[in-house]
Amino acid sequence: MNELSILERRFPGRRAGLKREILEQALACFNETGIEATTIDSIRARCEASVGAIYHHFGNKEGILGALFFTVLDDQHEFFEHYLDKARSLEAFVSALVISYVDWVVQNPEWARFQFQARASVAKGPHRHALAERNARQLKGLKEKLGAVDTSGVKISAPFELLPSLIIGASENYCRAWLSGRVQTSPSDFREQLAAAAWRSLQG
Template sequence: MQTADLLERAFPGRRAELKRDIFRKALALFNEQGIEATTIEMIRNECQTSVGAIYHHFGNKEGLVAALFFTAMEDQMRLREHCLAEATTAEQGVKALIYSYVDWVDGQPEWARFQYHARFAVTKGPFKDELANRNTTRNRQLWQWLSTAQQGEALQRYPAELMFSLIIGASESYCRAWLSGRVPTSPKVHRELLAQAAWRSIVGA
C-alpha cells in the first residue's frame, strides 16, 4: 500500500497505470533478486506486458533503475520540503532534515532499501551526470536555506558540499542497519535523538 501511494503521488491517473505496475513489479524484483540478477524478461513476466512496452517507457534496464531511483529521490524531497517549510532556525532546519529522512525510510522501507542498493549503479551508469546535477542542486538549495536561517552563522565554516553528509551521516548509518535487519527498532523511534545528535555534531555543543 505504501509503494502504491508513492507511485500514485508520482504518476497519478489511469494513463500511468501500466507505468506504475512496471515500477511496482520491478522494485520487488530488484529487492528480492538483486539489480544485477534481475532481467527485463523477468520484469515482463511479472507485469504480463511486452518487452517493447517496458523499453518504450524506460529505454533499457539502466533507464528503469534510474527512473525508480529518481522517483524515490523526488518523493523523499517532497517530504523534506514539507518539514523544512515549518522551520525558521538552522537548528529547526537540521532537525527537520532528520525527521523527514527517518520518517520516509520508516514509511517506505522497500523504496529506501532499493535506493541504497541502486545508488552505486546509478552513480556509475549512463545517468550519473543527472544524479550529480540533482545532488548539486539539492545541496546548494539546502546550504542557502541553512546559512540564511537564524543561527545560520554557526554553519558558515563548513563547505556546502559537505553539509548534507555531516547532517545525515548517523541517521543514514542507522537506517541501513535497520533495513538490513541488524537492528530491530525503527529509526522513527529514535528520530529525536538522531536529530539532536545531528545538530550537536555541527555546532559542537
C-alpha cells in the same frame, strides 16, 4: 503513505497505469534479487506487460532503474521540503532534516532499500550526469534554505559540502542497519536522539 502511493503521485492517471505496474514489479525484483541479477524478462514475468511495452516506456533495464531512482529522489525531496519549510532556526533546520529523513525511510522501507542498493549503479551508469546535476541543484537549494534561517549565536566551522553528511550520516547508518534486520528497533524511536546528535556534531 505506502510504496504504491509514490508511483501514483509521480505517474498519475489511468493512462500511466501500465507504467506504474512495470515500475512496481521492477522495484520488487530489484529488492528481491538485486540490481545485477534482475533482467527485463524477470520484470516482464511479474507484470502484464510485454517486453515491447517495457522497452517502449523505459528503453532498457537502465531506463527502469533510473526512473525508479529519480522517483525516489523526487518524492524524498518533496517530503523533506515540507519539514524544512517550517524551520526558522538553525537547530530546527537540522532537526527537520534528520526527522524527515527518518520518517521517510520508515514510511517507505522498500523504496529506501532500493535507493541504498541502486545508488552506486545509477552513479556509474548512463544517468550519472543527470544525477550529478540533480544533486548539485538540491545542494544549492539546501544552501539557500539554510541561508534563510536564523543562525545568530551559532558558528559552524565545517565546509558546507560536509554538512549533509554530518547531519544525516548517523541516521542513514542506523536506517541501513534497520532495513537489513541487523537492528530491530525502529529508527522512529530514536529520531529525536539522532537529531540532537546531528546538532551537537555541528557545534564541534
